[in-house]
Amino acid sequence: MLTRREALLGSVLTAAAVATIGAMPAVASEKDVAGLPREKVTLVAPPFVHAHEQVAKGGPKVVEFTMTIEEKPMIIDADGTQLNAMTYNGSIPGPLMVVHEGDYLELTLVNPDTNTLAHNIDFHAATGALGGGGLTLVNPGEQVTLRFKATRAGTFVYHCAPGGAMIPWHVVSGMSGAVMVLPRDGLKDDKGKPIRYDRIYYIGENDFYIPRDEQGQFKKYDSAGDNYDDTVKVMRGLIPTHVVFNGKAGSLTGNNAMKAKVGEAVLIVHSQANRDTRPHLIGGHGDFVWEQGKFANPPAKDLETWFIRGGSAGSALYTFRQPGIYAYVNHNLIEAVELGATAHFTVDGSWDDDLMTLVEAPKAIAS
C-alpha cells in the first residue's frame, strides 16, 4: 500500500521526468534541489532593485540572498525626528528580492551580536511555518538560512514577526520589505501579451508612531527597548505620526527623486506591511496595475489611484508620456503632505502638445 509520503515522492519523480514548470510538484527532495544551479545575488538598497532577468533563462534555480539585521537610530523627517529603527540590511524598507516562479529563494539572515533583540522573517511569498517565521528566530550573534519555493508569481511583503506584541512593534520600527516573483515568461498585459519594463523602483511605505513629550515634541530614546512602552501607547491609537516612503519623509525627492524618460515603461512596486494605502501618480496613471500584486491575475488598466492592502505589495506599470515633475503620493493627501508620503519622479523628454496644451495662460477675467 502506498503511504501519503510515498505517493508525493512518486509524483515528484514523474514530474521531474516531464520537466514541466506550470504544475510544480508539491514536494521536491533535498537531492533535487541540490542539483539545481545556484545564483548569488547582492542586494541593493531601495528604491533600487538588484539586476535581474525579466524572462527567466533556463530552468528553476536556487537564488541566494544574505541580509544582515541592523538596529540603529534613523532620522525620519526634516526636523531630525529619530526612530530607533530595526532594519533588514540597514534600509527601510528592506531590499526587494527578485526571483522567478519555480525558483527557490534561499535567504541567510544574520543578527549580529551588536544588536539587542531577537528577530526573524515571515515571507508572505512562502508556504508553511508562519511564512518561515517559525523557523528563523535568531538571537543577537546568530544567523539562520531558510529556503522556500516561489510557487506563486507576484509581489509579496516580508516582515519580522517574532511573536506577540513584538510583531507590530518590529514592523513599525522598519522591519519589512518585499519579494517579487516574476512569471518565468515575464509579465503580461490584460490580453496575455508580454510586456517589459525599462526601469523598476521599489517603494516601501511605512507608518511610524513616535511618542511625544509633554510639550508635544517628539521624544528621543537611547535604545529601541526604551521606547517600547511609550510607542505601544501611540500605536494603539492607530494614528501614525509619520507615513513615509523609503524610511523618511522626503527621501525620494530633490536629488533623490526617481528618474525616468518619456517613453520609458516604469514598474513601481509598492509595499505596505501594516496599513492600507492608495498610491497615485499625479499627472500620470497606472497603465497596467496589479493592485493585489499577483501576476496570475490580469492587470487592471488605466487606473488613477490603486489600493494596496496593509500587509501586501502591489505593482503598477506606467509609460511616461510627458516630461516634468510627477508626484507619487499616498492619495490620502493629509498623509501625503502632512505626514510625509510623497515621492517625486523627474521625467526628461519632449512635451506632447496633443496630450495637453495651455490654450490661454492665466490672465484677468474677461469683462
Next chain:
Amino acid sequence: MSFDPVFAFGTTAAAALIGLGVTHALDKSSLESQPVAVSELVVLGAGSFDHPQPGEFLKQNHPVAAPIMQETIDAPFEIMKYHVSASEYGRCVTDGACKPADSLSVGSVPATGVSFIDAEAYAAWLSARTGQAWRLPTDVEWAYAAGERFRSDIEGNESDPKNPARRWLAQYRTEASLGRKSDPEPRTQGAFGINSKGLADLAGNVWEWTSTCYVHATMASDGAGITSSIDNCGVHVVEGFHRTYMSNFIRDGKSGGCAVGTPPDNLGFRLVRNRLSLVQAALRRFGLF
C-alpha cells in the same frame, strides 16, 4: 506527567524568617530615612533534581524538546515567601530608584506591571537599603522552590525531523487542552496558597522574572549533551503556570511574547537573599562590600 521532580537531600525548611536584624544595617546616611521591613523568607535546603532546561534546543538542525538535566543546589538559600508587594515596590518608587509599575494595585498584592529592568532596579535598591545582597532567582532556583508547582515549557513531546509542524501542533494542542482562562486581577498575597516548600502564590496569576537568560542551544546528535549555545540576555526566562521568555523591557506579559496560546496574566517577581560569609557580612556592615 510528573510534577514532582524534586529529590531533596537537605532540609527544605519552610521556616519563615521575619525581618531578621536587617532594619539597622545601613551606614549610608542618605538612606537612613526609613527602615525597610523585609518580607518573610523561606529557607530551602540543598538538593538536586531533574530539570527541563530553559531555552530553544536544536538537534540535527531541527527543534526538539528541552533536555532534562540534573541540577544541584549546593547550599541552602533564602527566597521570599511572597511576591514583592505593591506597597514594598512603592517604597522604591518613592525613593526614586524604581519606575512606577504599570499596575495600579496597592497594598499587599503583588507588584505587577514590572519588567526585568524594574525587578533588577528593585533588587539593587533593596540591597542598598538593607545592606544585604538581593537578586532575582535563577531559573533553577525558581524551579526548585516551586516544587510540585513547576511545569516548565509547554511541550507536546512530539518531534519529527521530517515534519516540524508535528511539534508545533502538539504544543498548541497541549496548551489548549490545559484550558487555562485569562485571570488578570492580582490577588492579595497568599490567595493562591502555599506549596510544599512553604512558598506562597507560585504559578498563580503572576509570572515571575528570573535571572536566567534565554538561550539557543544545539545538542549533540546522540542527545547526550549541548555542543554549542548562544545566550540572549535581552530576553529572560519567566516562570509561573508555564515557563516563557520575555524581553527585558516588557511589563505586560499579555502582550509580551507568546505568539499563540495563553500569555502570562501578570509579570511580577520575588527575590533571593544571598547568604554572605562572615567576612562579607562584616565588610558590608561597614559599607565596603
